[in-house]
Amino acid sequence: MLPALSRAGTLCAVMGLVGMLPWISGRDPAASLLRARMGEQTPTPEALAAIRAQLGLADGPWVHLGQWLAGLVRGDWGVSWISGAPVLEGMLGALAVSWTLMAAAFGVALCCAGLIALPVLLRGLHGRPTQTAGVLAATLTALPEFMLSALFLVVFSVWLGWFPPYGWQGWSHVVLPALALGLPGGGLLGRLLGQALAASFHEAWIASWACAGISRARIARAVLRRSLPALMPQIGMIMVAMTGGAIAVEKVFSIPGLGRAVLGAASAQDLPALQAGLLLLLLNALAIGILANLIRVALLGRALTLGALPVTPPQSAPPDRRLWLVPLLVVLLLAGLVLWGLPRDPFSAQYLRLQAPGPALPLGADGLGRDVLARIAHGAFSTIGMAVLATGIALCLGLLMGMVPRLSIGLIEVTKATPPTMAALVTVAAMGPSAMGALVAVSTVAWAPLAAHTAALVAEARAKPHIAIAPVLGVGPLRLIQRSILPEVLAPVTRHAMLRLPGIALALAALGFLGLGARPPAPEWGLVLADMLPYVERAPLAVLMPVAALALLSVLGVSLAALLRR
Known part of the structure; x- marks a missing residue:
């Protein structure tokens, strides 16, 4: 019950903060909307008052937030202050694009992490020291997504002409942004997986299984299952970041994803679109977090409740100078x-x-x-x-x-x-x-x-x-x-x-x-x-x-x- 209350309370607090953004900023939303609709004309007090009355801004942030929450209960997510169209349909379409990009980028990240952690797994199976090599993982983690996007755009689209530079019309448009978004996440995940594998190979049950003649393939599966639970929160975090955090990638490649849509709504002070986009991002993150936690509990099994997890011995040998x-x-x-x-x-x-x-x-x-x-x-x-x-x-x-x-x-x-x-x-x-x-x-x-x-x-x-x-x-x-x-x-x-x-x-x-x-x-x-x-x-x-x-x-x-x- 306590975790559920924590999720609900945090979600309400964040949405309340988002609902008060126009008032926190000190900028008049009515003036911003008039500039968006009519250009740089000087707004009159009468026009500003009419806009505030039309949008319900004159009643203050709390009344406006309450009306929005009541609309959610009825299934009404509001209409855009800029276009006048319902915001839910457009944001769901943007979320579908972000999910597709996330799936492709996560596939890249898994392949990259597997290649980084594979030497650690092979050394452990053969009884050799399982020191993790972090140079490749560090280099990948250090590559900024926006820089990778720009380089891939220039090299593979402009110079070589292998992939289209902009848009979202087919799978050929997915390759470059998926690589730009997946390689840094794969570097981080590979480093963490390598550390977890190295720790698992130092546990006592590894030697017992090896002496019992259990095959290396079965030991490898067991080591992976032992190492993955502690990584599941990080895997969920990487997936969430690939869904909503790829704003720079979506901006460089002109991808109509959810992150780019929310950024545009925030820049235009389109509060209904911003609230709908952030709510979808948060619900998506909560769902991924719950799923990752369920997978972690399933991998640990009864050992989590019986206090039977193996103990990892401390590394007594000093590191190489x-x-x-x-x-x-x-x-x-x-x-x-x-x-x-x-x-x-x-x-x-x-x-x-x-x-x-x-x-x-x-x-x-x-x-x-x-x-x-x-x-x-x-x-x-x-x-x-x-x-x-x-x-x-x-x-x-x-x-x-x-x-x-x-x-x-x-x-x-x-x-x-x-x-x-x-x-x-x-x-x-x-x-x-x-x-x-x-x-x-x-x-x-x-x-x-x-x-x-x-x-x-x-x-x-x-x-x-x-x-x-x-x-x-x-x-x-x-x-x-x-x-x-x-x-x-x-x-x-x-x-x-x-x-x-x-x-x-x-x-x-x-x-x-x-x-x-x-x-x-x-x-x-x-x-x-x-x-x-x-x-x-x-x-x-x-x-x-x-x-x-x-x-x-x-x-x-x-x-x-x-x-x-x-």
Whole structure:
């Protein structure tokens, strides 16, 4: 009952916030609608009053929200303030498009994750050390969807002509956006699956099964079943992100999906369309979250309730000191890039537009004649600094909320359904576009995957024999959490948070790319990409350098996570 109340309460709170967006923003919705309908004409007070009366805005946010909820009960989702057409039919059509794209992208992600985790599985079956290789996974995770979309558009549509560049008329239009959306998710899923497989191969039952002569194929199936339950919340999160979080991909390829439709409704202040789109996104996320949890419980079976899950022994062997060479090299490369460009001016337009690289201009100039190297170097402080701060906030919130999963399950699932772009729209409505607004927006949603991971690990920890019997022996709940449960979840969740550090940096860059974060002329990596993207054919090096810096940041996070193994 408590999880159901948590889901319902969170959903009502979010929809109430959405319903009050026009009033939170401080902008007059009637004026925005008149501009959308009549252009830039100066509205008269009489015209504004007539619009408010027609839309029911004069009664205030609470009355308007109550009328909308009453319409939902009757099956009336409202009509668009811009077109006057019912919003439900259009949003359902957009959701069907997003589901198709999600299915194709998730297939790409599964294939990619399988290829990344396969060496770990094979080494474990042959009794060799099961260290996970994170470079490929980190690189894929670090590739921003909007950058992949642009590159695929230029290479495979413009240069090679293999696929159509825009639209949604057939399966040929699905290939490029599915690859752009599925590869980063596959990198993340492959890394997490590799870690889970490596942990499962260290459990005692593996040796017992091998001595009993059980075939490797059966052991492989058992290891996969043992490893998948803790990953199900993350798989659900990836699927939700592919449904509603692909705004940049849908924007680049002009795909009429739900994320793009909601973004357009928010930009136009079309409140009925925005409410309907967000409600569909949230319901879709709740359904995926419930399904993922049911699959997790089914995979664990009776061991979850009987306290019979096998215990993973701690890794007593210290990590190889040579592993420090990778983060050290990455830090040196990033530091060298920053120190190389730090003395240069990132704001002065003193060069020719798109000037080619040369001795005096190592990475060339952007579309306004500014030094690209200087802008990337100065932008490292804001991008990396904000990403580290947002990751720390997300880790603390994720651990805190994940310890009380029954109470926070609704908030976790709804937050996972909210991509950073949607959170940024709400933040921008209240604070205006800014770097601080982007930090707040990303922090408010980045904790949810960590909380879901924490909740799954807490459930498995409570099912282990030595923890399940502790309350019978008189151990209090606070001491049990502090001494037994928290040590079980802290290291893997911290590694997960470090793995998400580049993704958080990419989210901040994506908000800058979409105009919802730092404002020009700030030398933020997302803005650098946005400024140079129209010129990717003429100045590819200037576009690829921010991506290369983010890839280095991702490799740094994964290599440091490997050093945190117990």
